[in-house]
Amino acid sequence: MEVNQAIAPAGSFGHEAPNNHSHKYNSSSFQTNHQHQHHGIFPSKSILIIIISAVSFVIILFALFLIMFMVKRLKSTKKSLTFKESSGINNASSRFMNHATAINFVSSPDVKGGCLYGGNLSRTSTSRQRERGVQVFTYKELEMATERFNEGNVIGSGGFGVVYRGVLSDGTVAAIKMLHKVGKQGERAFRVEVDLLSRLHSPYLVELLGYCADQHHRLLIFEYMPNGTLQHHIHNQHQPLDWGTRLRMALDCARALEFLHENSTQSVIHRDFKSTNVLLDQNFRAKVSDFGLAKMGSDKINGQISTRVLGTTGYLAPEYASTGKLTTKSDVYSYGVVLLELLTGRVPVDTKRPPGEHVLVSWALPRLTNREKVVKMVDPALKDNYSKKDLIQIAAIAAMCVQPEADYRPLMTDVVQSLIPLVKNNSNIIGSSRFQIPSILSPRY
Known part of the structure; x- marks a missing residue:
């Protein structure tokens, strides 16, 4: 009875389904449908998972390859840079050693040869x-x-x-x-x-x-500079320098100091600029010599360096002579003294002259800004063969260069620019053939 009762409802349920337009439902059909449904879904998911996994794997492989490639490139680049850098250092070191060797003056290993190398x-x-x-x-x-x-x-x-x-x-x-x-x-x-x-x-x-x-x-x-020193010609009364030649020499000297002060990698202070250290070639073009006392200048604008006071009396800038503080403006002062030599024909210090005229700068400075007095200062050897307009300008340049205060002195590039038009105006005089003379022995090189 219990079994039949258990089956009866099931049978009635299965019997009523068609009447209610419902799905047939029994254990076998359920299992069959479920199995078909399961087998239809599983393959599609598996394929999708496999595809995703494969794509991911490919992406990962590509990423790893890319990373390895970039690391390799980075190492290669670094190695190349290191090589170039070390090569540059080696080259620089080699150049430095070569240069150091060139100035490493020690005893010669070959005494018979008589020289270092x-x-x-x-x-x-x-x-x-x-x-x-x-x-x-x-x-x-x-x-x-x-x-x-x-x-x-x-x-x-x-x-x-x-x-x-x-x-x-x-x-x-x-x-x-x-x-x-x-x-x-x-x-x-x-x-x-x-x-x-x-x-x-x-x-x-x-x-x-x-x-x-x-x-x-x-x-x-x-x-070899066949025409000796500027000092020799300034004070050579037998064949004095004419006005145009003096201006050109003044410009040559100014350009030399401009190169040292402003066009070198690091400024160079000559420290012993004077007329005996200016040499003249066969065309009476001036060149600066004797760098034994030269010093490298400060990198700062108007920077000072402290050093021993060395140089020649009459050419030393007052601040350098009194304190040992050296700047490029010290050379500007010395240049001003040489310019006064060219202008007046006098030496920087002359104790044979009357009192008040022993020191060239002290005597000349108050006169340089007075037109009447400056004419009387001109070297008598010129015999009035000069332009008074040029004279006034040269006197003004000299006055600025020998100012007691270093800050008031001009830069050499300003001096050069001031002299260029004066030299151009006197170009016809500069070409004077009477200065193409044979070699003159220099009293000093």
Whole structure:
């Protein structure tokens, strides 16, 4: 009974379904439908999952490949940069070592050769011409060039040493300066001159051709300047400089100092600018020489450096002479003194003159701004052969350069710009043929 009762409702339920338009429902049909439904859904999900997984895997692989590629590129770039950097450092180091070697004046390893570089003894003059920069000469070569330093070849002398005219093995005429053995100061001056002139190249600076340094000899080889020093010609009453030539020399000197102060990588203060350190070539073009006392200037505008007071009396700027504070304006003062020499024909200090006229700057400064007095200051050797308009301008430039206060002095570039039109106006005088004269022995190089 219980079993039939249990089946009866099921049978009635299954019997009533068609009447109610309902789905047939029994255990077998349910299982069959469920199985069909399950098998229809599962494959589509699996395919979707597989596709997504495959795409993800490909993306991950691509990302890994991209990362590895970028890392490899980064390492390669870094390696390349490191190589270039190290190569640049090595090159710079090599250049520095070469340069340091060029000025590392120690005893020669080859005493017989008489010079610092034993390896250079076999070089010919032709090989020298191919190389750039200053050259290293043997003492023996310089002996031959000067006929064993014959006194007949002396073209200058002083406390620094003796200058000889010599002919190098390639036929170049040169001025060969043999320095005295003056201890540390002389050695420093020798090093400074070689160091600076091997790096500074300007048509307004005397060119350093080479040097020789052995255990006790120190020699500098310069281009030969056949017309000696400016100082010699200013005070040479037999053949005085004309006005146009003086203006051109003033401009050449101004350009030399402008180059040192404003066109060099770091400003250079000459510290001993004077008429005896201005040399003249065959065309009476002026070039500045003697850099033994030169100092590198401060990077700051009007920056000062402290140093020993060295130089020549009459040319020293007052602030430098009293405190040892050196600036480029110290050279400007010295330039002003040389300009006064060109203007007046007087030496900076002359105790033979009447009282009040011993020191050129002290005597000239109050007169430079007075037109009547400035005319009376002009070198009598000019014999009024000059432009009074130019004279007033030159006097004004000189007055500014020798101002007691350094801040009131002009920059050399301003001096150059002021002189250029004056020199152009006198170009017809500058070409005077009477100054194309044979070599004149210089009292100092």
